[in-house]
Amino acid sequence: MxxxxxxxxxxxxxxxxxxxxxxxxxxxxxxxxxxxxxxxxxxxxxxxxxxxxxxxxxxxxxxxxxxxxxxxxxxxxxxxxxxxxxxxxxxxxxxxxxxxxxxxxxxxxxxxxxxxxxxxxxxxxxxxxxxxKLGPDPLLDGLDPERLHEKLQRTARTVKVAIMDQAVIAGLGNVQATEALFRAQIHPARVAKTLSLAEVKDLVRAIDEAIEHTLEWTGGDEIKYVEEPGSENPFLVYQRAGEACPRCGNELQQIVLGGRSSVFCPHCQPLE
Structure with a gap:
């Protein structure tokens, strides 16, 4: 997608x-x-x-x-x-x-x-x-950790659902949110307002890294989405439930949040 x-x-x-x-x-x-x-x-x-x-x-x-x-x-x-x-x-x-x-x-x-x-x-x-009505675009505007932290402090939604809200961050979907939360070692089901400013700073860095990784993978004149049959999966954890975590080796698990699947590592992304 x-x-x-x-x-x-x-x-x-x-x-x-x-x-x-x-x-x-x-x-x-x-x-x-x-x-x-x-x-x-x-x-x-x-x-x-x-x-x-x-x-x-x-x-x-x-x-x-x-x-x-x-x-x-x-x-x-x-x-x-x-x-x-x-x-x-x-x-x-x-x-x-x-x-x-x-x-x-x-x-x-x-x-x-x-x-x-x-x-x-x-x-x-x-x-x-x-x-x-769109929120800041990570590539065009950059993300201000303090402003994002303020927005997340005002919602009782899970962090995964909150950062997929286009009024919060423009452009993130299930793939980028899943990847960024893994990189930041934040459980997708954490209530957004419980994140500290330090954790939001880690999340902003992870969002930038996840986007850059995906852009580096794309190339040529035609793209094949990861969901298409026969497509390569370049992502760390997206669509990899049941596989070994690339960081710690524990089995990746999957839950559903806001109607969307979310893969995570229970060891690297503990639900605090």
Whole structure:
């Protein structure tokens, strides 16, 4: 499932493929990825437009074109942007296609259709309610341990659930939260307000390390999510319940918090 690092990877790819280039034609079948907007707006507004820049905020991609045309893209659970040539077979779950000058195709592929594409004015993208309500982005803004500690002091939720709240930290999901808590040696079921400032400082460092590790693993022009069949698992503990802890050798365990699985080491991450 795409989280901050995977969406950052998508942003870097789209910049490399599209920035300064003109879309000759935008086309798409009518699916629910256009909820809150429309396929007609996608096809009409993007055809003939030139990409001027791409921002990323948390898990959102914000594309700005000439003539104040903008596009918001959220990858949902299985979405990804792919580059293809006209002679290539289309991806299995192609939902939208941008045909660029020079014959390159940029295709949005999304098996489960939880992703979203919406057309807005480019000048309004950063003012959209879904963007304005986001918390700090670890890559763009950095995380202030004291401010994060203050936020966590005000919630009775578990720390795992709290840091996945996009209003607390933009971009973290199940993978990055699981990995960061393991690196910081904090049990995912700890009540967030019980963390000391020193522990939050360790958590901030661990979040940065987990994101950087994932970005180092991604590369090339196409990403394969860890949940996809046959994909490599580059993570320390995510999806490794029952295996040996890479730090102490004890068996990793799994619990469910907020409806999401969370792998942890009961020895390295004691529930205090």
């Amino acid at each position: 795409p989280e901050l690092p995977e969406v950052e990877f998508a942003a870097r790819c789209l910049r490399r493929w599209m920035e300064g280039r003109t879309i000759e034609r935008a086309s798409a079948p009518d699916t629910r990825i256009f909820r809150g907007s429309s396929r007609d707006a996608f096809e009409k507004e993007l055809s003939g437009r030139t990409l001027q820049g791409i921002d990323r905020r948390g898990k959102y991609l914000l594309l700005s074109f000439d003539d104040d045309v903008g596009m918001l893209s959220h990858l949902g659970m299985t979405g990804k942007w792919l580059r293809r040539s006209p002679d290539d077979p289309p991806p299995d779950h192609a939902r939208a296609t941008l045909s660029l000058e020079g014959d390159d195709l940029v295709v949005y592929d999304d098996q489960r259709l939880f992703g979203r594409i919406a057309i807005h004015r480019a000048s309004e993208l950063l003012k959209l309610p879904v963007i304005r």
